[in-house]
Amino acid sequence: MRLHLNQKLMAALFVSSVILFVEFFGFPGLNLTHSQEITASILIIAAVLWISEWVPLFVVSFLILALEIVWLLPGLKELNAHTANTLFFGAFFSDIILLFLGGFVLSSLMQKYGLELKFAQAILNRTGGRANVTLLGIILACAFLSMWMSNTATTAMMLTIVFPLIKRIPTEHPFRIALVLSVPFACNVGGIGTPIGTPPNAIALSYLAQKGIHLSFAQWVILTLPFMLFFLFVLWQLLARLYPAKGLVLSIENRNTDEFSLKHALALAIFAITALGWFLGKQIGLSTGTVALFPLIACFWLGLLDTADFRKLPWDILYIISGGLALGIALKSSGLDAVIIGTLPANPVTVVLLSILLTAAMSNLMSHTATAGLVIPLVVSLDGSAGFIVTLVVSLAVTCSMAMALPVSTPPNAIAFSSQALRGKDLILAGSIMSAVGVLTVIIFGRPYWAAIMGA
Known part of the structure; x- marks a missing residue:
């Protein structure tokens, strides 16, 4: 005390x-x-x-x-x-916070009706309970889903799959930490692979378009997919070595998961419609936060969740992310962001290097979206060829997604931290290594690869 x-x-x-x-x-x-x-x-x-x-x-x-x-x-x-006061208050109930809240509701829905057990059993059936193979399966599943839908929602959903596995592992076993960390980290990395995978990608594309540079969906995938796959392999090996399985065979509690009622069907329908809405949101003119209102309303309107379930949602995590967004607003409103970027030198190689390092530092301390929204608009206005601008902007977008050293760095990290299944130092250790790998890979291999494709 x-x-x-x-x-x-x-x-x-x-x-x-x-x-x-x-x-x-x-x-x-x-x-x-x-x-x-x-x-x-x-x-x-x-x-x-x-x-x-x-x-x-x-x-x-x-x-x-x-x-x-x-x-x-x-x-x-x-x-x-x-x-005005609303300038900063707005961060505490923004589109991102609504998206986050919708992900929590889906997670609660999955847990209440045992749907996560069905997913967990399906994964174990394919991996045979082998710990490291199961870890890889979870990483790939998280990454694939995060390519097409919110990594926040994916994390909330996939953690409900991991928790039944963790309950069957001894409390002191290190592999418990590997399973928990694999979900947010894989979701962070998976968002790199498509334009809709994470908000920094959308910010990058929008500002490139304002510059008259239009990248297609396929072009973005070509630019980023090799890096995403490499990062996923590094993540798998890192977690397997930091938190070894030691011959562990995974299993989950044997429960009757065959019963399938109308409520189970409704829960699956709400999940599917929400995921489809996130995928098609831009085409139908709805933001991801607006789509997240659907499960929030439908679950409680139809009685699938009740007031007690609402009270159990981890509200503290919403405010952790809100603080990062509010900090980004302060940087932009005061003009400190422009001062920081304005200190960059004129040499193109040095600009790329320092911008990446600055973005990595900022993204670990505040939200990826806020960092991308601060840095990318400033660097996109620099003089240079289209290839150079694309190289710089894609570098920063990827660096944002790879910043995952702190709970506040990204909503998936915050969700995993809120589970109380890991300590802050575990997140910092593995997250810092992944962040460093991201920065070094982008600096060493990113610029020549992207420059070759874009003709910079």
Whole structure:
């Protein structure tokens, strides 16, 4: 208890010290406006608290919101910026949060009606319960689904498949961690493979289109699929070696899964319609968050889920992600994002290298979508050939997806962390290695491969 209180006191002293230092001294020599100094200090505070976990992660999100409204917002108004409280509040019930909520509802639906057991049994039937083969099967299934639908929703669904497997593994066995980590990491990687796989891809394509560069679906797949497959292989080998199976044979609790009622049929129908809606959302003019309203309404309207199920949804995770989005809004509103990007040199190779490193750092501390929305619009305006711009933008989109060192880095990470089946240091260890592999691969192999295809 004393250690717990000391951590809280340390966190309070740290936050207070940063605020007082910035108010009295600012950041000498950096030539920042006061609002940019405030935003930089909020970024530092959030990064330290997210990494240290001195306070619960969702509390950090509320602290970000409080500092933005009480401390940052008055400075923005003095600069005659177009700001209001809703600028930051909007991040806490945005399209992404709705998408996240819909994924949780589907997960709850799968668990309540035992549908995850049917999926788990199907995987085991094909792998024979062999631990490492089952791990590979889960990784490939997560990646494939994430190519076509939200990686957030895929994570929520696939974790319900993994949990029955984990329950049959001894508590101290390291392979439990491998199974849990495989889901969010494979979903993060799988999103790389198609234009609709993850929001950073869509952001990249939209800004390329504004530049007059139009990539087709097939072109994006050609650019990214080899890297996605390589990353999946590295992920499988990494988890198998960090958390060895040691001869473990997987099994799940024998339960009667043959009964199939009208409610089971309705649950499957809702899942299928939602997945189809996410796949065809752009064609029918609906955002992914709007589509996520369908399972939320249908499940409770039809009585498949009740108020108790609603209360059990992991609301804290929604606020963890919201904090990352709000931080991205602050960076853009204060202009600190432009200042950071503006420090990049003119040499093309150096620009690519530094942009990738900056994107990797930012994506690990805040949402991938927010990072892509901050960095890509700035770098796409740089001078250069179409091939160079495509190479740079695709590099950043892939780097965003490979940033997975912290729970706040991406919604799939946050979902897995909320399961309490792994520790923060497990996520940081494996996630940091995957992030480093992503950065090094993009730097060493990405630019020459994409340049050759695009004629840069």
